[in-house]
Structure formats: structure tokens, C-alpha cells
Amino acid sequence: MKIVLAAVSKRYGATPAVRSLDLEIASGELFTLIGPSGCGKTTTLRMVAGLIQPSEGRIRFGERLVADPGAGVAVPAERRNLGMVFQSYALWPHLSVRRNCSLGLEARRLTVKEVRARVDQALAMVGLAGMAERYPHQLSGGQQQRVALARAIALQPEVLLFDEPLSNLDAALHEQMCAEIRSVQRRLGITTIYVTHNQAEAMMVSDRIGVMRDGSLLQVGTPEEIYSRPCDEFVAGFFGKANLLRGEATGGELRIGSRTLTLAHAPAAGPLTLLIRPEAVLFAQEGDNLVQGDVQHVSFLGGHVEYEVRVETLGTTLRVQTPSTAPHMLGRVSLRLPPDRLIALGSG
């Protein structure tokens, strides 16, 4: 079932939290909202959940209108057929794991047998088959996280919502749960909105990502699109490391001080910022766009090595990444900035 947000805004008093957001999430898609804290991503998620109502705009689940303040439509959370995983997990401490998972089902007029079967199935799916009679405080953080997931999917919801679900887990568990959430969501094919501020997590789980800032969507795209063609400096810096080069575009070239760099496509004349990722910069003696620099700092990072190279002619320090198997460089070096890896950013 697809989810459509049309011109959705939320204001608290005069302060806008979300500004006229348009978004369409395809059926079965896992869509991630990402951005720094206070960007409106959680507010958007809570409006989709029906925990808060938008000030303006419409939200549709498939053909069903669930929120439209103009028309007085405000379907409450309990009638939206959702599953939701909270940042704090929000497991009910007075109920066992089984009762945590079944409480929502009990409100849905199923037989005891059906409820039992569904809960067992959900728990098995998250690898907690033997834990049904335990209480939340008897479980580890990772297990609690799984119960929260099981509780959400046991409802067999049409929409699955995640509000920073992994921010309380340590690094190893974090990666494992990421993969697990992804695989469960794929198997069930439920339309999912996932909120996080962690870009690695977003890259791992998402079909598409929406980057938010100050209540607006800056860019929507697949993880690859967002990484390789960010719309502006903010998105470029938010996803991965970025070398930015500012200059004047003239024809097919960028002029920075006395240097010119050749571009693959001719942009409009005027001020322009180029992005090149550290792994796109090459150590090379020949080719186009060669610059000379001095290695100032080398960091060994396991699989790769990162250099900071001062390039006086461009007036900047470039980050360069090479596989750690490549020969290590020191002193004066020659770098190549391949034209096809120089990305023109939208905003100047």
C-alpha cells in the first residue's frame, strides 16, 4: 500500500516544524527520513502514525484519506493499522514478551489460537522463539529491540514505522539489527518509513532516502543517487566525506585562482561548487586535471588509507582514499581529479 503526503505542514504555535512536505512512498518500499536533530523527521513520522495531526495538508494510505485538517479528517493511530518501533522500544514493563506482542491483537477480535500462532510466528521471525514468557527487564538491549520489532509485525500491519530504533545499541549489534530489519521488511513486503540520523544505517536499510533539514525535504533518491549526486553541500557533507572546490565556471572548465579544471559536462557560467569524493581522487603522474600537493597526514583505517594532501594551487586540502594494499605515499605527490568524478552541486 502506498503512502502519500501532500503539502503536509506542522506548526507548534508560530514555529514551523514541517513545511509543506510532498512525498510519495511506493507499496512495499522502505523509505528512510534522515537529517540532523530538529529537522522535522520524527514529527513527519508521528503525523503518519496519527500520534499528532498535521496543521495543513493531506495524508493518504492507499486510497484512504487518514489526515486532512481542512476536511476535519483525523484518523487516530489505533485505526490506521500500523506497526511501530520506538526509540525507547516502549515495551510494557508489566507484561511478558508474549503479552507485549498480543495486546494489540487482543483488541482485534481474533481467537486465542490465532493470537498465539501469530505471536509465535512473529517471535520466531526475530529469533526469540523461546523467550515468550520472559519480562522486558530480563532481556538484553538487543533482545528488547527484537521484541519491539516482533510486536510491530505480529499485528500484520499495512504500514511499518521505525523511530530511530537502533540508536541505543552498540556498534556490532547495530549492524546486525540493521540487516535483520531489512530482511524482515523484505520478506513481509510492508510499506515502511524509517527515521534515523545515522547515514550508514540509512544506506544499509533503505530503498530510498529523503534528506530533511529545517522542516523541508532537500533531496529524495536511492542511497547511491544521494551519495554520488548530492543536490547541495549539506547533503554531500551529511553522506560520507566530501572535498569541495569553489570557483568560476566558464565553458567546460572551472577556474580556481590561476588553475583551471576540465569538466565532463559544461555547466552554466558563473560561481560553481564541485564535489569529489576522497576515493575518486587518484595518485597519478599523467592524465588531465593533475595537481601537485604535499602529504600532511596519513591515517591507516584498516581496509583503506586516508591522506590529507595540501594543494596550494587550489587553495585547499584534499582528502584522498586508497586501498591499504596500494603503495603508501609521502612528501610531494601528484594527484589526478578525473573529470567524470567531478560533480557539480546545485546550490553555489
Place this chain on the structure above:
Amino acid sequence: MRAALGRQGWFAPVALVLGGGFLFLSLYPYARLVLTSLRAGGAFTFVHYLNVAQHDYLLRTPLLHSLAVSAATALLATALGTLLAWFAVRTDLLGRRAITAFVAIPHIVPSFQLASSWIVLFGDAGIVQSTTGLNPFPAYGVAPLVAVQTIHLTLFSFLNVAGALGSLDPSLEEAARACGLSARQVLRRVTFPLMLPSILSGMLLAFAYSMAEFGAPILLAAPAGFGTLTTQIYELSTAPPLQFGEAAVLSLLLGVLALATMALNLRLLARGSFVTVSGKSGTGEAARLGALRAPLAALTWTWLAATSIGPLAALVLISLLGSWGRGFGPENLTLAHYSTMLASHTLTDALWNSVGLALGAAALSAATGFVAAYGAVRLKTRWGALLDRMSFVNFATPGLVVGIAFILAFSSPPVSLFGTYWILLFGYFVHFAGLGVRGVGANLRQLSVELEEAGSVSGLGRSRVLARITLPLLRESLAAGFLLVFVNAIKEVSMTSLLASQGTETLAYEAFLRYSDGDYTVGSAYSVLMVTIALAGSLIIARRSRLASGELST
């Protein structure tokens, strides 16, 4: 541990005097109480126990009365407190933020004063009858007693539930809604079960306090021939023929019941608290009362005004009354009682006695609180833990029982204090020190020991670390403990009625004595002064705690 204490400089002698004094003043009277219950004519005997067991009027009847009244009070106070807390924290009821103050007022006003206000309002030729000709409620008996105690003790459940509701992680309820539970189902399946420990705890507190109540039952129920454990103990130890042996047996029983209830409450709180404090609160939207908003607000505020302003207004009016039975018109209002008492110095004497004793007890309690907390939390000594426990036991023991124990211990040699200020000062100190100890201990537990270690590393000696770092860091909780003890000592009447004598009367005792004799006008003049001090002290406490912890709830 000797070495640890030895390095504390001035702390060691202070701890020894205060801690040792406190333990002696606590344990010796209890020992005498037990001994008295086991002796007759200089010989060891169980005759008092047998006596009490065989005569229904001594034990069975007052015990059943106490249990019944306390159970009814606890149930009503809990229902009321829980409902008001829900209104205050989770609804859009008009003026919901002010509810706390109006539930607190009738708790700050001592129950014997509430009882007196009830009598002058609803008694023969009382305010209600004189002005309206109606007689809506009886003046004396069980129902007025339960009503007055309920009004007095609603605060426990209210604060417990309001606090728990305010700190409940809102996502627990949101998760239930997201799972498809209706608002009503969320309340029944999630919110209420999570609140249950707090609700039960408020109920147990109300029950324990109700069991210990003395002023209200003796003014309201005893005249109707309805005795409770406390009034029975009072009678046995003040009305001839004095039967201290039997009084001691009943006191031990009452003490054990009160202690057991308070201990149960502690256990409940330690084990059953589900409430998780989360960073984001207030995201839970208030329940809209809709069409019921206006009528519920009217009902709530009528109740709150009647139970807080009503007793106070009645008190002030009666204190200005020329003579009882001549109506309440302006021609019968006068300041004569105040001026007579001022002229004869009885009012000022009582005022200075009250203030002096309360200040002394508060200072001793705060100092002992520091000694106990430091000994228990930082030095981790046995005596520190013992002081902590003992102060809890003394506070949980009804004031009347402490009073009986003090009479038995200190009215004859080797330690003869009866008739002096000391017996009252020590009585208040022993009974209320727990109010100082608890807060300071909790405060010290939260303070990182590194703050003090940083002082030592910077070259401060142990005494200086204590004086320059530890004590200043604890000043909020020390001040709070001081004020709590002060206010409670100002209002104390059950212990005082046994321990005060010619020349050591306090305001509360003078008022209570007049009320017992049926002289409500003069008694009220004393009480006005006492209640004013208590309300002012409580206001300062509330201000300070709000400053220290931010607003209580949303």
C-alpha cells in the same frame, strides 16, 4: 572503619554526640515501653496482654474501629487523589495546574484543626445551621471522621500518581495506540497497570497515617462513643485509673501495625516501580474532556475550594467570634480573644515555645540527617545504616506511641525530663528526624564522590572537604529537611498532648486543649497563628523544591 572515622576531624565528635544521642533517645523509650507492657508490681508478667485480650472494649473494639476507619479513609483518599492527579496531569480541565496547591492545603492544616472546622461548620448552632437553617451533615461520629481524614490524606495518592503520570514514558502509551488499542483500552491495559504501584503506595501511606491519627478521632468520634486505638491509648494513660501496662500493649500493637504498613510500602516502591523516566515528556497529548469539561471543572473546583478554603475560613471566623450561639453577624465579631491572650502573654508564650521547640528539633534533625547520611552513604558504616533505619522507624511510629514511650522513659529517674522543654524537644527530634535523614541521604547518593575526591586531590584536608564541598553541596536537602521538621513540629499535637505541661504549652497544644473542652473560639485564635506558620513554612518548601527540580509536572 575506626581509621576512616578518625580521619574526619570535627566530624567524629559531632557524629558521636548526635548519633549516640539519637540512638539513646530512640531505643531507651522503646525498651521502657516493652518493659512496661511486661511488668506489674515489680514482677515479670503477661497480665496486661491477657487483660487486653479478654476485654473487647480495650482491644477488639478500638482495633476494629481503627482498621475500618483507616481502610475507608485509604480507599476514598486514593480514589479521589488518583482522579484529581489524572485531571491535573492528563486532561484539559480548567485550572488544572493549580490543583496541587489546593490538595496540599488540607494536608498542611493539621487534622485536629480540620475536625474543629467541621464541628463549627456543621455542629449545633454552627455556621451552616445558623446561616442556612440546614443540617446537611452530622457533627460527630464515624462519617465525619472518615470525611475529615480523607480530605487530610488525599495528597499522598495525588502526589504519587501525578508524579508517576508525569514521568511515564509517553511512547509506552503511543505504542499501545499504534497497536490499535482505543483510548479507553490504553488507559485500562497500559496506563492503569503502570500506575498501580504508585496508587497502592498512596493507599498504604494514607492507611498508615490514618491509623496513627489522634486529634481528629478524639474530637470527632470519641464524643459519639466511637473509640479508636489512639483514643483508647490516650484514655488509658491520662484518665484515672491510669493503666500504663495496657496502654503500652496497645501502643506496641499500633506501632507494629504502622511500621508494617510503611515497610510494605517501601518494599512495594523498591520492587514494583515500572515508571521509566524518559528524556522527552509532554509529547503525550492531554485527554480532551469535551462536553464534560465545564461540569467537571465546576465539580472539581467546588470540592477543592470547600475542602481547602472552607476549613480555613471557618477557623478565622470562629477566632473572631464574640461568643458561641449568638450568630455570625458583624455585631458578634471581635478581636477580643487575641487582645486578651496578648495581654496575658499566653499567646506569645505559646508562640515562642512552639517556634523555639520546632527550630531546635529542626536543627538537631538536619544535623543528624547529615551525620546519618554521611555515615551510611560515604563511610558505609553500620552505625550510619542504623541511624538511617532508626530514623525511619521513629517516623513511622505514631506520635502518640512515641509520646507514651517518652513518658515511661523520662518521667522518673534515672532520666527525669518531664515538665521541661527537653522532653518535647527530644520527642520532636526523635519522631521527625527521619524527614531530615531521608532527603539528605538521597541527595548524597546522587552526588558523585569524585567531587569530594577532587577536593582532597587539590590539597584540602578531610575536615575542609566536608565543610567546603560536601555540606554546601547538600544545602538544598538539608534546608528542605530542616523546614519539613519545623512545619511538622509546629503542628504536632498527639505526642504534645502527653508531654506538654504547665509552662511548656505550644500553640497546637493550646488550641487542641481548648477544642477538647469545647471552647472553639479561644482555641481558634491559637490555631490561626499555628496554621499561618505551617502554611508559610510549606510555601517556602514548595518554592524551594520547585526551584531545585523544575516544575513538578506538565
